[in-house]
Amino acid sequence: MRVWLRLPGAGLRIIISVLLIVIFLMPFYWMILTAFKTLGEVLRMPPKFWVDSLQWQNFRDAFTRINFLHYTRNSLIITLGTMIGQLVVVVPAAYAFARYQFKGKNALFGIVLATMMIPGQLIFLPIFVMFAKSGLLNTYVSLIVPFIASGTAIFMLRQTFMQVPDSQLEAARLDNASEFRIIYTIMMPAAVPTLSTLALLTFIGTWNSYFFPLVWTTTDAVRTLPLGIQKLQDVEGLSPQIVMAGNMMLIVPILLVFLIARKQIIKAFTYMGVK
């Protein structure tokens, strides 16, 4: 019995449902529609809610007006680099925090937890100065390394590693398995759901990231797709159909991932939210 106050009647429920669908779908529909219109149709008042002929060349225009491939390549390198780097850095750390007693463990874990509270947007400037002084400006390293030691990832993975039964570990140790082998053959298989959750969250976060690629670079050398699309807005702002076509090309990969892994993504966000 999950009833409170008075539930709206069936008719009202349907009206609200339709309204909600329109509210959340309309902006996307409008983007797609605009991306397929001609400039004339885009500027027409009253606007058309359908197109007669699809203008595929809007996509070709968006593709060529900015160096789309260059930005996409940077986005892929930085996204994959962060995902792989995270695996290399986070897994051993989470394993040690979950499975070892050592001096200073609590203090070191405290550092991990503390970093989860600090909004990165507050310290972009000192890090920019650090990059400038060390010659790391406009390198892939500057957009990958700060994000591979994610406190959230260490925390989540540690919780999972702590649940692996002791007996499995003891057996492996009696067999003289190396620590590397233990991590690789016992811990990681047991943590596959958590690892894939983290991979998804990192993919979404890095692919969408705009702030840090913007403030930690001074040239286009390693800038990513979201910055490329914004540049498209700057040079083609008077041709919304081209901007929306470019925008669609930025959204589609993430939407595909969402369609494929919808349940897992929602579970991952729920976990982060209720933790």
Added chain:
Amino acid sequence: MKRLRPSVQVLPYLLVAPAVIILTVFYLYPILYNIYLSFFTWNMRGPMKFAGLSNYAELFSGRDFLHTLLNTLLYMVMDVGLVMVLAMGLALFLQKNTPLNRFIQTLSFTPNIISLVSVSLIWMWLMNTDTGLFNYLLSVLGAAPVGWLTDKDVALFSLVLVSVWKSVGFNALIICSALGSIPGYLYEAAALDNASKRSVFFQITLKMISPTLFFLILMNIIGSFQVFETINIMTQGGPSNATNTLIFSIYKQSFEYYRVGYASAMAVVLMGIVGLITIFYFKALNKRVHYR
């Protein structure tokens, strides 16, 4: 028993070292460095000049900073208030697990995984004064066009709308899962007691999900202080500074006016505010909120 090998003493440190070093270099050290920078005047090129507290003095004596701070607070109050109320309503509306509700839930969550750049560009197009869909719909209803992003009394609220659209689905999802975890016997007991629906809602539902609500409020507050993408893409802080908020101002002072010390001082103040809110949150949490 654990077999102690000689390596065991060093090994855990080796395992955590990369992560701890990176977190120290890119989180802890920059905080201290930020505070240090706030005591200097520097334009990133020339020599750094020690300035004592003059950056802070300038912050609090000038109008600009207070105006920016006020914008940030105004944005925060509108954003957090609307998100929480609407998310709560949406969650209650979607409580029943039907295919339609699941579809709406997924749909309302989708904006949350889309880049804020994309979201900003779409809404900028919708909110265009002359050719935007919103003003067309208003004209159909016979209303005057609104300068969504060009009217200084409306622009900040327009940015709030975008933020609400993006995050309400996520917040509703979390509230939904909190609602789902309330044990059914509480409601059964209330039914036996003939409790009114209103008191069931306030005494059971709201009480049981209060830790979740508190957590969401904190996350939304901290998130609202960080608003940047929509401002940088949709309004550039305008019109006439109406949407200039703290992070955007720090960014502008840094990369447009090259005032590193002044920008750092602003970041220190914002850090203090965020820190105070977090402390207050944990204090309040200990006292008030019902724990299971």
